[in-house]
Amino acid sequence: MSSYLGKNLHISIFGQSHAPAIGVTMDGLPPGERVDLEALEAFLQRRAPGRDLTATTRKEGDNPQILCGLLDGVTCGAPLTAVIANTNTRSQDYAQLRDVPRPGHADYTASLRYGGFQDVRGGGHFSGRLTAPLCIAGGICLQILERRGIQIAAHIRSIFTTEDRPFHPMGEDADTLRRLKETPFPVLDSAKGEEMRLRILEAKNLQDSVGGVVECIVMHPPAGVGDPMFGGMEGRLACALFGIPAVKGVEFGAGFGAARLWGSQNNDPYTMEHGTVTLKSNHAGGILGGITNGMPLIFRAAFKPTPSIGLEQDSVSLSRRTAEKLTVHGRHDPCIVPRAVPVVEAAAAVVLLDAILDCGM
Amino acid sequence: MSSYLGKNLHISIFGQSHAPAIGVTMDGLPPGERVDLEALEAFLQRRAPGRDLTATTRKEGDNPQILCGLLDGVTCGAPLTAVIANTNTRSQDYAQLRDVPRPGHADYTASLRYGGFQDVRGGGHFSGRLTAPLCIAGGICLQILERRGIQIAAHIRSIFTTEDRPFHPMGEDADTLRRLKETPFPVLDSAKGEEMRLRILEAKNLQDSVGGVVECIVMHPPAGVGDPMFGGMEGRLACALFGIPAVKGVEFGAGFGAARLWGSQNNDPYTMEHGTVTLKSNHAGGILGGITNGMPLIFRAAFKPTPSIGLEQDSVSLSRRTAEKLTVHGRHDPCIVPRAVPVVEAAAAVVLLDAILDCGM
């Protein structure tokens, strides 16, 4: 378990920020599924930088090239591999990076893990850029899930201390979710969104950064999907979400808030609606015993502030064993959260489709 | 991926609450490690019910029997299997349980997943009782890790709205951690502990329940352990923690709080101490890029309130397709959190030892 994930749908992500390319292989996609490349590129575009004033202006060539897995645009049962060429890289000088690790980044831990041989240019394999192939995988899964009537959408739940209204636990209508996907700064409450944007611009001006929380909803998930224990939907989704750089917390339904409720409040009572079992509330976020109960899946991922900041920071020289001052240059997002929104949707889509296939659905 | 976990150390958990036995198989334990059965039983005892006024008085026969994997008390390279017989079960009448699912439990979702064939007696495979075999596995791993100088301890971080003081991010001394393991109600601030106990007794009197948060610390973890992306320590630990029934949120280091910090606050600066790289703070909870940085691992798991409450609740009859009132009888903890403390330690130990073995350490 490292840069691959999944059982019946197995994805394997590769690439470094400044290597010739990054990409993903998906082994186990159901055959006969059309991949709409235009829609896929539109989905990837949501993750691209430069869409909003708050983001870095580095242009990434996020045009995926499908190397295999399709026949006449339709999945053929063979593994699907897509790559994105890394064209807009600047890696003249990384000798210093290799020696003086950036606080909050993987520079130091990668050095320990790989004996100093790691690729530090642009963060290497640990770069946020590696979420692009995850979005390719997720974008394809989203198309397949949509054909099965399942919608996945996410919004910026908070930036710093400013909070958007939460998703309604019982679900959101399709229009609301569609609107979220059409904007570079997806929030439910646009006034709060403006406040968030100001906060991000403030961080930018301070050469600092801020974090936030992304909330995701899966509407109309099939009921009865998932496994007990380590195969539960929470654990599977968490494993994928923590695979996104900067995620430091994951919660489902009422999440940490559930720990402050009475059982009589938190339990979701059952009722019968038109002969169908349904639940009167959704503190569980749609998952009980690791298995979906048919209610919307709702979960949140906390993103730490981007570690790349322009302010001078304390570090060390690994070779000279001395304390050093470090100032990180380059183009960095003062807040990664807006661009992380489709990445969270992608992670959810990959996990959900895999779990659905596990059930032979 | 279901009731098994791990790569180089592979654990497989089995059993239902009212089946003849529950247990665990561990495949990949390093050979030559002595298993101190007395210490293991003492560890399991910490999870046992009836140790504190706040817990159920059901007696569980948590005496593990080692079926294989040891030779003269020492691991021999073969899989180690341990079982616990289920002796104190009362399952005369489960016809109703099968038909009228308990809110907040897996009854309904298991019914969907397994086509109505699931074992509902005492929660079946979804029972909190299945954390006992996880504790066997974890207890054995803890002994091995301790020999390598690694300590793992947890405390009750909160019950309902009452909060214990957090672990110090830079670590706690050995005495403090030892004391936590010697008490049935492990908190750092005993006054807060008393408040928590009162709250739990209140819930008990109300025939209701409360949840809480468990915080865990790993002192002196080896640096450089873990993998990028889906093999990161956060994802691996989360997958194990969400395998514990009732966990609905997991966070590392500053966690969700990191989303409310500036980057300049959250980044942990490096410094040199006696020629050794160290960090001046620990918002990362000891993990960067999925890999340990040598600082204490700190994480929290949120437990929802026990779904089994004595109050009448709304449910449905799955056979008659009608709304029903349900009152759950039986012996239930009004709060599972105190007993969950060693379970969280166990999950951490299993994951950490597996990751260490991955690195060939």
Added chain:
Amino acid sequence: MSSYLGKNLHISIFGQSHAPAIGVTMDGLPPGERVDLEALEAFLQRRAPGRDLTATTRKEGDNPQILCGLLDGVTCGAPLTAVIANTNTRSQDYAQLRDVPRPGHADYTASLRYGGFQDVRGGGHFSGRLTAPLCIAGGICLQILERRGIQIAAHIRSIFTTEDRPFHPMGEDADTLRRLKETPFPVLDSAKGEEMRLRILEAKNLQDSVGGVVECIVMHPPAGVGDPMFGGMEGRLACALFGIPAVKGVEFGAGFGAARLWGSQNNDPYTMEHGTVTLKSNHAGGILGGITNGMPLIFRAAFKPTPSIGLEQDSVSLSRRTAEKLTVHGRHDPCIVPRAVPVVEAAAAVVLLDAILDCGM
């Protein structure tokens, strides 16, 4: 990958020959399947020693105890664990075994792998006795497959240089297969069987041993099961078969013989029978591109002669670093092949059911 196997049906085998017990956990069995314990014990009985003059008279208590996974005798979706207690063990003195490895056994390699901590008593985890839990798993799978119209049977294809007639590539009738299962010495040509038995008795008298080949057939397998490359049915079956001690070769259909055919002979032509695609011959053993084609699956596993022989052999003392003479005492089969017949069936059943579940069938 070690003592566990499978993707959607995951089995994990544990135990040592002289540990308190051996057993198996099956995670992923389809729910709602009745397990006929009497039929299972009858199947295990086929593997038991002492059924034929040619076998050891050691009595094994092969009565499996199902610890969990069933509810009222029917699979309930939870992992099924079954154990067999080791009652008839004699392991007073194994100090010498640990020091002077038996030629042809795993004594020496286990010592290297496990740093001298391995359990050598009766072969430990490497004992042929560990095929009993594989037979429990396989026996349960066979019952499930039979309900789906799939029969699996095997026979002794050869002992030493004496050969039974091969299975007809186009299949055998149900009566023939049933008869094979009713005899302790399953052959198609009883005259050849007598010759084989004489050869085994000769080996016994010489305090030597002989090997042989087991041939297995799967009648009416579903077509379209399996995956390309490393997920092909050949590779999966081989992985399970080489998990049986003493297997040193595996071949499918014409197997090694196919290497001596012209392509025009070996290719199996298609034809249409009553509107159904069928094949005119079956050199492929029912597998093309790793995927079943609907023809009978036919394969063979070569068993080396039992390494435990009474004759004096050359060995070494690992502690003294000297050459030693070794005479192995104890109760040993002069030929393991007859008892291996149901084990091969069991391995086939486990792999086939897993592959069928992979396909969502």
Added chain:
Amino acid sequence: MSSYLGKNLHISIFGQSHAPAIGVTMDGLPPGERVDLEALEAFLQRRAPGRDLTATTRKEGDNPQILCGLLDGVTCGAPLTAVIANTNTRSQDYAQLRDVPRPGHADYTASLRYGGFQDVRGGGHFSGRLTAPLCIAGGICLQILERRGIQIAAHIRSIFTTEDRPFHPMGEDADTLRRLKETPFPVLDSAKGEEMRLRILEAKNLQDSVGGVVECIVMHPPAGVGDPMFGGMEGRLACALFGIPAVKGVEFGAGFGAARLWGSQNNDPYTMEHGTVTLKSNHAGGILGGITNGMPLIFRAAFKPTPSIGLEQDSVSLSRRTAEKLTVHGRHDPCIVPRAVPVVEAAAAVVLLDAILDCGM
């Protein structure tokens, strides 16, 4: 498990014969290993067509492009992905292929497995061309193993009924193995090689094909590598070898021949040489109990004759449900065995390196 393999070294193969590209991702390569691209291309060249009169003249552009995983030519811990563009494809008309399956190919079974959506052009994902990425993976592993003193080489053991002399069970000298790698038709006995070539040319003239056996040797493998049961070296190697198209049998050491030996002949006695444990013979092919014993690993893989032959064959129309005559056109090897020699070496290298990493070596 499908087009991926391995535990600590995880390889994932992708591509179809006529897709834009084929390739492989290797996740888990030890960091700090230089990849000699020239040597890698030379290794791939051994698999390329057109090197010998007996092979097809189709030119394949087997120049691998490394997309990631290297930094300055050295492994950096990140997954390594290499691709080969498919340039020389002719796939104008595959409508007929899709309807009328070629005997001996995966056309029909893929159609069943993938619901008719499979890519049949040039065999799609089932093409022998997919052994090129396996050779990339294996070629890189071979370089790493060589640095650790391990040599792997293979030869054509037989073509049709003509047999080369076998590898000496106790090993071959380095010169002999080197010479095998320098010739497009690797045999130990050149007279036998000439006979084989005549046989292949005869098959070519007849528009027919022949098969054969490849034998592989691993010199100086580390002792103590591998796991019991399903993690044994035989099962792991077999799983990789059966992943090579056309392999229908695999055997280790004396293999099927061991079934015709007495135990006293087949057991390899131990002796002490200069204070080192060694074995006097090597019927076990270097593996006991699934674990290497330090002797040369020796195994053979049987290849069926190439199913693509020019002779008219019987097939069916899947759409019209009628019998059809089929004549396969195109450029095909009358015998795939010579080109399979490096593929077998590659499979062995990938498996062995993975197993070595499992042991933390």
